[in-house]
Amino acid sequence: ARSGGALFLVDAAQTAGHLPLNMAALPVDLVACPGHKGLLGPLGTGLLCLRAGIEERLQPVRQGGTGSHSEDIQQPRSLPDRYESGNHNAPGLFGLEAALEWLSGQGVKQVAAREQELTARLLDGLSSLRNIRIAGPADAEQQVAVVSISAIGFEPQELASILDESFEIETRAGLHCAPGAHRAAGTFDKGGTVRLSCGPFTTEQQIEAVIAALADITD
Template identity: 45%
Template sequence: METRELLGTLFHYPHPQNIIFTKNITESLNLIIKGLLQAGDHVLVSALEHNAVMRPLSSLQKKGIIVEQIPCSPKGFLAITNVKKLLRPTTKAIMLTHASNVCGTILPLQEIGRLCQEKNIFFIIDSAQTAGFLDLNFTELGSAALAFTGHKGLLGPMGIGGLLINDQLAQTLPPLIEGGTGSFSEQEIQPEHLPDKFEAGTLNIPGIYGLNAALKYILQKGITTIREREIALTNYFLQNIKKTPDLEIIGPQEAKNRVPIVSLNFPGRDNAKISSLLAEDFQIMTRCGLHCAPSAHKALGTYPQGTVRFSFSHFNTEEEINYTLQALQKICQNYPSV
């Protein structure tokens, strides 16, 4: 219960029974998507969504679900006017990543949340890139559910995730998995009360303990302190990487309105080779490719080659950023474009 309460504090949602644990954010999103949507329902998503959203939705399209993408600008920005244009009488949900895992652009969730409340539409948030970086208020965002993962900005171990859910959506959704809960064991039907309704089987207790310790650290350190440090490092990298010729910064050119990830494209070079050289010659780990988000890369103009993505933490230093900048300069000098 303490870990649920810590999550409630972090997300400003004082209802620990409405905080559900899963093994990861993908399971959380599948629980929502496959339980909420029925044949004939219309759902809106951004053009920047991760496959944790797009693959289950693509599967449901075969069963009559109508999925429509909200277009984004080449920098990853989403205009609320584009959302309003796509609404239908059958629109049941809007599902959005809070920030792109490719370009880092932050989407205008509060505006969209207000629109969903006005139209009585379920608003589902994927917070994988923002939990632990931005101060997220579940109620003020107007969300019906907010899915989170433990191992990214929340600094916990892999294998633990979950969701916050309001009572209306919790009553609507059937459980994705049913089984033992340690409660109402005399019955052979899944309990309706929370969190047991959605938590059949043995939970990842070591993962929850790890997340507990990470949450205590974040709350003690302060989201604002963490964010300001990570923004400063991201801005430092962005301002200096512009001095390196023959590369492209994908997404916003400044640290404003982005999370602390930066994707680079190296025209005329193999991005995978760049990433490999960074790892092998300089011990700098990046993520190269399509980042499980082909739709985002198509919207950003980086499909099919993908990008080289750098992620910054408040544990990083300016010295490490300088080392990375120098490594990129050396690689570009020794590996000319064609």
């Protein structure tokens, strides 16, 4: 793609914060990710990282209101003002900064190792349930700490509602903003899947509670 002049963007929505990410070591031009998932920041925050030298190829979609060059009707050439018009989500950005400082202090590699242990435990438990189907690899080393499942006899939204109302377990049901991925996985026509995510604050007891709840619901 790059040899033909195209820019290569990586969507790191489910990897940033869960896995070490060194943009300089990857053959990519841009990395985009939300701040509220693995980076642990508030909703309404996000990042777009650019490889040095490509900024002239990216035209701002909005003009004016930078606060730093108010006399100009067009965006300044300097970064990050070039791509940031209007008022920023200051509370959200302060929250994201605090989250990134915490992650840096813990070490993303250490967080990733811990999440992999929890994910392996979750996958082992899910694999033992006869009416649960795992969408994707059942090996924690082949994925991040996000596991999608379906249950025989249950719509995804129905299963998520039971987990929420009867067991106080929060999940995410549906197509997860990725209809193409669900078509490829064969889960699109079924309404998607139920997504379970492990984070740095997840405990072994919570993993066991999820497995026990799913066993109670589906067996």
